[in-house]
Amino acid sequence: MAAGEFDLIAQYFAPLAPGHGARGLLDDAALLDVGPIVITTDAIVEGVHFLPGDPIGSIAQKALRVNLSDLAAKGARPLGYLLSLQWPDTRPAQQIAAFAQGLAQDQAQFGISLLGGDTTRTPGPLSISVTAYGHPLRRDPPARAHAQTGDDVWVTGTIGDAVLGLAALQGETLGLSDDQLTVVIERYRRPQPRVAAAGLIARVARASMDVSDGLLGDALKIARASGVAIDLSIDAIPYSDAGERWIGGDAFSERAQRLSGGGDDYEILFTASADKAASITAWQKEHDLPVTRIGAVRAGAGAGAGVTAGSWPIIGFSHRLGTP
């Protein structure tokens, strides 16, 4: 692909970069002058974060959305991104049009544009690194380390759908309806970054992060970074209709544990002082997104920092294809 990089950029990627600073992607660097930014980088790799047979447009969107999810969790409005694309020698170059089309759709949906990029061939798997930046909606964005004793713990959306989606794609029989299978597979392939909640997060959150490696493990990250203990209410963890059906209504089952320990949710896990509860409840009534109180923060510095969730073991790990 290297030989045609110039043409490729001109044909497929330059239209994604209308901004003055992007210089039509015809330059070696871009100009960015937007004031303070929140910036993040995340890569997805074929066979690790997505399946080789996933639609190429949704692969592009997943690469972008996992980064938009990080911005939303910091209470930032997305502005743009840079793309570093490594295209396998063995994958048809014709797919690049659909790849770029997937990006174009998401740019329109989320109001962002491409600022710069790099494309290269690779003898290995398809790999996409995105660096996304956004406008922080408050001066000091919520950090993992900012949870305080007495905070409530909240999470957006539902947990575990992507775990079921991946299981379905790998041939596991789940006993779900066709519609439910469609929903969970879509949740795995094309996560919904909670961009709409960025304003709420900026307004109410103390600690905040997106749930990418599993709710339980990610809660542990907040607990450790903040030097606190988090008590999770297992039976408050929100599941979708598909999730509820799969766990058979038993919030304490091993199946429920698998969903909460899984990953790829791209929901926002945050803490907020108790006096924010009414405001959060009001917000979620006005928006088409549940925000559920699932626990509380209590004192627990040093070795006491951690997460309790009934009898469930809480470990920090990454749920990734091929991870032992």
Add this chain to the structure above:
Amino acid sequence: MAAGEFDLIAQYFAPLAPGHGARGLLDDAALLDVGPIVITTDAIVEGVHFLPGDPIGSIAQKALRVNLSDLAAKGARPLGYLLSLQWPDTRPAQQIAAFAQGLAQDQAQFGISLLGGDTTRTPGPLSISVTAYGHPLRRDPPARAHAQTGDDVWVTGTIGDAVLGLAALQGETLGLSDDQLTVVIERYRRPQPRVAAAGLIARVARASMDVSDGLLGDALKIARASGVAIDLSIDAIPYSDAGERWIGGDAFSERAQRLSGGGDDYEILFTASADKAASITAWQKEHDLPVTRIGAVRAGAGAGAGVTAGSWPIIGFSHRLGTP
């Protein structure tokens, strides 16, 4: 590697990120508030941009330096970078310490720090994407598209050493001394971004880019982007002692053509109005870096845009491992 990402970051990469905005790499995003920036992203892939047996510290430095080279060519002083690292399942994790050490050395040398990052395992080759940003030393940095009729064409340093370095590593007999072999191999593995020339570039350059895909092809990119013709003086192209020895003093030989058409030089190719010549000559006398006038820009819009270099064919292509 995913399971240990947290420990890995804490042990090896957090020390590279002392800045307040980086939040010790313990967060999902970083804060950046430095005014207007020039920003660029470039990836290097094992088996494409470097050899599997290259020292791991120099691989890390190459990933960083190819980006610093882009910033220098835009007349920008480097400030920091984000790192997206994809580590092969088959490469010993013990090498990560030396990888981080290579970055630490370059951070000290170039006065930059790590702002954020992402690490993941990959079933494929080692792959490193860097997004680097810097402070533009003038308001409107030189672009590829800004060459004007009557400009002189200049290049820093020497051309073709990395071509020889790669050839030597691939077993080609070059007839160079041991010292010359050491020099050209080092030039391939660990390019020297011309960060020190950023001030000069900001002061004098109209069009500018770094030479990564070969001097001739990259000159063609400036010509096409600017809608001009560039006449290169073949016998003015600067070669190192190793390069001169290899071409046997014949600037018009096929060997010289291979060096000028090669790549991985990471020198800066720029145009400047004729009245800047004295200033450029004065600068290079004060610095340990040759800056050589190698051509001139003349009118040549539309189909006339291009490069002439005697009888040499000028094509735009990427000199990469495995490119046909």
